[in-house]
Amino acid sequence: MNYTVETPDGPERGLRVTCESHGRSEEFDPGYRSGAFYCPDCGYEIEVTLRDTHEWRDLGESC
Ligand SMILES: [Zn+2]
Numbered sequence: 001m002n003y004t005v006e007t008p009d010g011p012e013r014g015l016r017v018t019c020e021s022h023g024r025s026e027e028f029d030p031g032y033r034s035g036a037f038y039c040p041d042c043g044y045e046i047e048v049t050l051r052d053t054h055e056w057r058d059l060g061e062s063c
Pocket of ligand 1: 019024040041043
């Protein structure tokens with residue numbers, strides 16, 4: 001099983017989890033701190049935790 005977690009660029013920084021083996025993907029909104037991705041073909045559910053994007057912005061402003 002090979003899972004990929006992406007954070008697409010853009011104004012809405014969500015999270016995309018993809019099961020490479022079966023080509024299934026699910027996107028989570030930026031508001032979610034954690035999400036569960038379930039691939040029915042794998043029969044597995046993985047839990048994804050988002051890092052707080054607000055901390056990133058604060059760091060950028062302080063530079
Ligand atoms: Zn799968």
